[in-house]
Amino acid sequence: MNRIEHVVLMASYNQWMNRKLYKAAGTLSDAELLMDRKAFFGSILGTLNHLVLGDTVWLKRFALHPAGYAALAALNAVATPVDLTQLAFANVRELATRRAWLDQFILDWAHTVQAPDLDQRLHYRNMRGVAADKNFFSLLVHFFNHQTHHRGQATTLLSQAGLDVGTTDLLALID
Template identity: 75%
Template sequence: MNRIEQIVLMAAYNRWMNRKVYAAAAQLSEAQLRMDREAFFGSILGTLNHLALGDTVWLKRFAQHPTGFSALAPLEAIAMPRDLKHLAFADLEQLATRRGWLDQLIIDWVETLREPDLDQRLHYRNMRGVASDKPFSSLLLHFFNHQTHHRGQVTTLLTQAGVDVGDTDLLALID
């Protein structure tokens, strides 16, 4: 499996897991979703919002790649998030709609990646405005790892709330 195939697999895993997490979260009331569970982003809804906002920030950065990924053009209509702890989506239904849109955008975009794209460096500014210059392939690893990390937190919060997400292993998607 080459690097592009691995990235495509991670995008598929991302969508698969998000669908499972959102289906599990839909079993809870709005009050349960908003309840402060003393997690880093407070609630289940807060953590899911963080993931959507973080993905938006990274995808907008990726759109500045020297290749100029046209598949990320729809992001131009979305403002750059300024705060990753903000409840940009007040209810699960709105957030699930955005999540589904982001997941499809990610799938469509990674299918356009080519090996030489991965070897480029990406110049961007972090949330505090500090300039950075990092290998694009490593930033993609961070992107998918960040999602997995916070979804792991959400699955813990859901389990504590009595909802089982089910199998979460990447292995389930590997032939």
């Protein structure tokens, strides 16, 4: 598997896992989703919001890539989050709509990334406004790893609420 195939696999895994998480989360009441469970972002809804906000920030940064990804142009209409802990979506139904759109967006964009793009540097500013300059492929690895990390937390929170999201291993998508 080459690096481009890996990026597309991770985008597919992201979409597959989020569908499973949101299906489970959708069976809980708003109160259960907002309950402080002492996680990094408090609640299940807080954790899922963080993922959407974090993905949005990174995708807007990826839009700065010298390749000028036309597939990321639609992000111009989306506000850049200023706080990754905010509840930008007050309920799981609104959040699920954004998540589904974002996941398809990520997958569609992943199919446009070209191998030479991966070795370029990406210049961006972090959440504190500090300039950064990093290898693009390494940033993509971080992007997908961040998703997996917090989805693992969400899976645990859902499990503590009595729900089983089923298989979560990337292995399920590998030929």
